[in-house]
Amino acid sequence: xxxxxxxxxxVVTDTLAGxxxxxxxxxxxxxxxxxxxxxLPTPGKVGLVSGGGSGHEPLHAGFVxxxxxDAACPGEVFTSPVPDQIIEASHRVDGGAGVLHxxxxxxxxxxxFQMAAExxxxxxxxxxxxxxxxxxxxxxxxxxxxxxxxxxxxxVEKITGALxxxxxxxxxxxxxxxxxxxxxRSFGIALSSCTVPAAGKPTFELGDGEVEVxxxxxxxxxxxxxxxxxxxxxxxxxxxxxxxxxxxxGDVLVMVNGMGGxxxxxLYVVFAEVAAYLREKGATATRSLVGNYVTSLDMQGFxxxxxxxxxxxxxxxxxxxxxxxxxxxx
Amino acid sequence: MNAxxxxxxxxxxxxxxxxxxxxxxxxxxxxxxxDHGTNLDRGFTAVREALSASSxxxxxxxxxxxxxxxxxxxxxxxxxxxxxxxxHMGTTLTARAAQAVAGRAxxxxxxxxxxxxxxxxxxxxxxxAGFTGTAGARDEAxxxxxxxxxxHMVMVTLADLAAAFEAGLAAVCxxxxxxxxxxxxxxALAPATRALAEAARAGLKPEDAFDAALAAARAGARxxxxxxxxxxxxxxxxERSAGHExxxxxxTVLLFTALRTVAGG
Numbered sequence: 001x002x003x004x005x006x007x008x009x010x011v012v013t014d015t016l017a018g019x020x021x022x023x024x025x026x027x028x029x030x031x032x033x034x035x036x037x038x039x040l041p042t043p044g045k046v047g048l049v050s051g052g053g054s055g056h057e058p059l060h061a062g063f064v065x066x067x068x069x070d071a072a073c074p075g076e077v078f079t080s081p082v083p084d085q086i087i088e089a090s091h092r093v094d095g096g097a098g099v100l101h102x103x104x105x106x107x108x109x110x111x112x113f114q115m116a117a118e119x120x121x122x123x124x125x126x127x128x129x130x131x132x133x134x135x136x137x138x139x140x141x142x143x144x145x146x147x148x149x150x151x152x153x154x155x156v157e158k159i160t161g162a163l164x165x166x167x168x169x170x171x172x173x174x175x176x177x178x179x180x181x182x183x184x185r186s187f188g189i190a191l192s193s194c195t196v197p198a199a200g201k202p203t204f205e206l207g208d209g210e211v212e213v214x215x216x217x218x219x220x221x222x223x224x225x226x227x228x229x230x231x232x233x234x235x236x237x238x239x240x241x242x243x244x245x246x247x248x249x250g251d252v253l254v255m256v257n258g259m260g261g262x263x264x265x266x267l268y269v270v271f272a273e274v275a276a277y278l279r280e281k282g283a284t285a286t287r288s289l290v291g292n293y294v295t296s297l298d299m300q301g302f303x304x305x306x307x308x309x310x311x312x313x314x315x316x317x318x319x320x321x322x323x324x325x326x327x328x329x330x
Numbered sequence: 331m332n333a334x335x336x337x338x339x340x341x342x343x344x345x346x347x348x349x350x351x352x353x354x355x356x357x358x359x360x361x362x363x364x365d366h367g368t369n370l371d372r373g374f375t376a377v378r379e380a381l382s383a384s385s386x387x388x389x390x391x392x393x394x395x396x397x398x399x400x401x402x403x404x405x406x407x408x409x410x411x412x413x414x415x416x417x418h419m420g421t422t423l424t425a426r427a428a429q430a431v432a433g434r435a436x437x438x439x440x441x442x443x444x445x446x447x448x449x450x451x452x453x454x455x456x457x458x459a460g461f462t463g464t465a466g467a468r469d470e471a472x473x474x475x476x477x478x479x480x481x482h483m484v485m486v487t488l489a490d491l492a493a494a495f496e497a498g499l500a501a502v503c504x505x506x507x508x509x510x511x512x513x514x515x516x517x518a519l520a521p522a523t524r525a526l527a528e529a530a531r532a533g534l535k536p537e538d539a540f541d542a543a544l545a546a547a548r549a550g551a552r553x554x555x556x557x558x559x560x561x562x563x564x565x566x567x568x569e570r571s572a573g574h575e576x577x578x579x580x581x582t583v584l585l586f587t588a589l590r591t592v593a594g595g
Binding site for chain 1: 355359361362363364365368369372401402403404405406407408409410411505506558560561562563565566567568570
């Protein structure tokens, strides 16, 4: 396996060192592994903290900046951060209006953020939490850990970040975060597995003629393995899964997201099919995003995330944002 | 069993986890995200450093420091789960040691320490309280320097250890929300804990008790193979999770392998 790394052990720190050099708008604590905005806290503004395993770049560190996150806590590759990181970040970003933790629904992330939130509360930092669980590939039942948080995390961070910038109170910021999650759904398909640096070989093997349907963002196998098919057919599989769970209509925000190893060319091919599908259902992609945003290392494939918009969400999506990976309007 | 024994146990556990790192990671690759061995190895390496840096005074303190370090260093689900297990085991040993000392001093507490129910102690909430403290050892002596298990005269009995495992198991089940049969570490930890408690009641020698616990843990881990996962990342696979041994159950077996090894005999 070839990778552009110095060592598997140092890959997260080396990534953060590169981000610090490339983005002087950020302040990066390399020892604690926390990425902050340059000037903090913002008095009277709810602080937004997210985090999760590394390997999903630009999520989350690439979304730190004006209009989005105040801090991100990257863990080891595909491993949630530890409570110490989250507690430290929460203290630093608290401008007196409290802190919202944006947490993807994975057992480890939930446990570590929960432990951090309890200690923050004991130490006088008011913390709210929103769980993102948008992946329709997982049945939400007593028999699973619940739906995974995937692409909608970006939507929650962007829209909630825009509202927090206006000085809205923690309760209001948490409400909009929950609303974005509730109105969003995702589904992913992989053409290849990914290779975790420390493991050194692909997490699963996929034959030339096969794709893995209903994947998450950690190289974990999906719901089923099916014969490879055209972009049109695969886009339809993903969109049917989304539409079955949340009937699509009206104005929608759509992201066609690459898993890290997919050419942008192919993502646009998929986007055309997704847009056609939406028209068929009487929905319109009034806002869109195409690119690698919530990735799974070097995995080839895509996920599609759809959010049912309303005027408030559209306005907040359009609000200025200035982060390494998402910037417009300022 | 004294603090030296518990330090040796944790160090031997760390050694076996390093040795089995790639096997655990391969099990995790089949139904998870291919990092279980790597994460535990990183955590136990930090535990080894923490133990040699602070040499905790009592058996309870050794386990509390182990748990605190795992929570602080590992991340993911295995850090909080194993960390919570060790911390609750440690607080249980400390509480029973204090009761035994009080009993010896004739302070009116039940002097038959073996009768103190292990699950009746006041354990901290689900593994959170105080884990950011600098070291478990500092928590040992209560306010006013009441005797904790820093008292080197206090020896841990098999009944104490079984009670500690019962407390650790209960804390893991509460934090993770898992029950036996969900294809998790609980499937190895629960039968091994029962075997240990049974052996303590029967008055077996430690090495025989650990043999029984290890056999039960191994059987429990093997029995996860046909199961469909209902907790954690493997649950996303639904039926496809069947046919693979649970990596958490497999790593739990190593705790008992190490326990058997350090008991000698």
